[in-house]
Amino acid sequence: MMTTRSRNPRGEGGKLRDEILNAARSLAEEQGVQAMTLRGVARRVGIAAPSIYSHFPDRDALLSALVDEALAEFTTEVSAAMGAETDPVDSLRAGCTAYLDFAMRRPNSCQLAFGPLDANLTMTPSGTTAFELLVNAVDACVRAGVSVSTDPFADATAIWVALHGYAILHTTRPAFPWPPTDAIIGRIIHGLASLSASPSSRRQSQLR
């Protein structure tokens, strides 16, 4: 089950840091943050628990590294999805879809990134960045004349909370008779981004 580990050669002790991070990440992703215990990580890596202290000062530091990672990956995915579209409505939709994709694929990473942050975990600017992408997307719709939003920031906020609520409740209450995810996304962006009818939005609404 646990392959025998041989000690890293001199000067490459840093490799263990990555192994620890990997184990911690997979533990948190598979079983939730509270399952990421130092002893659990040590068991998974195949080391003694105190060895972690050579690489992270305490559990919070390790957790904080995971949060940063999750936020960065989240932002990257959303950003890539949005950048792949040229039409502003398509881009907004792609961003929302990427958000929910991430949340559904890795609910525990989502909890890590957006869950209650302990006071001792620093809030990285990456969190803000993903939100700024959303504001810009709404703004782009306005500039393209397909949205009548007068307050892209507030509209983006509304979209954010809706996506977040859906992500959480969908994960948490699988028994609820959820409408299809892209129908929800359609409702959210059309309703909350003040979209007027546009070729893109008309095409989408004909899909269902």
Added chain:
Amino acid sequence: MMTTRSRNPRGEGGKLRDEILNAARSLAEEQGVQAMTLRGVARRVGIAAPSIYSHFPDRDALLSALVDEALAEFTTEVSAAMGAETDPVDSLRAGCTAYLDFAMRRPNSCQLAFGPLDANLTMTPSGTTAFELLVNAVDACVRAGVSVSTDPFADATAIWVALHGYAILHTTRPAFPWPPTDAIIGRIIHGLASLSASPSSRRQSQLR
């Protein structure tokens, strides 16, 4: 700090059940579900921890009682707020306001009622009931001719997730520059309940 307790008279041992429930509720409300430990409850009531077992078979049973309570209180509040209005849009708005009021006043009860349910906690029908109120409210708007919604269920779902997301993120990220709560509610119900302009909605939008 902890007043000396005298043992309940014969036949009134059931009183302790209420004291336990009260202590458990206040602990969960003030410090979150994970703070509701049997030893913590016992400390607060002023009894020995094993005494709880005369009234609840285990921690999960006590937790489950709290969940039922929180859901029932939530539903009652939302229902009362909606019933106080006659205009369907006002009623919908009042329901949403009551939802967020509850979530802001008692975030930990909200976590209890809507957070991840363990498999061993039964899902009471009360949760469904509050949601049904919402579906009915959207439906009432349609019947009154102020909503063009063609799918009140899906629209109610979208409103639900948006409210839920707002409640959670607002509590969890107080540093975010949130727009005023009723502005958010306005956006959510107008955008997601497919409301057309109505006297009521026009009055509301003039407010801000």
Added chain:
DNA sequence: TGTACATCAGTGAACGCGCGTTCACTGATGTAC
């Protein structure tokens, strides 16, 4: 009226668990003289 007994409302000590963290250490590997 007295007394044995059952019931009730609890208690105190203990078990075993997993946790974060500290401490003194070990043993291999490189380096200075």
Added chain:
DNA sequence: TGTACATCAGTGAACGCGCGTTCACTGATGTAC
């Protein structure tokens, strides 16, 4: 070329904590005969 020493990459045992839960018990109060 040999050897003392420093460094590196860890380890094993232990501490103290709070937890859920079990167990055998205590002592007051009511009830049957």
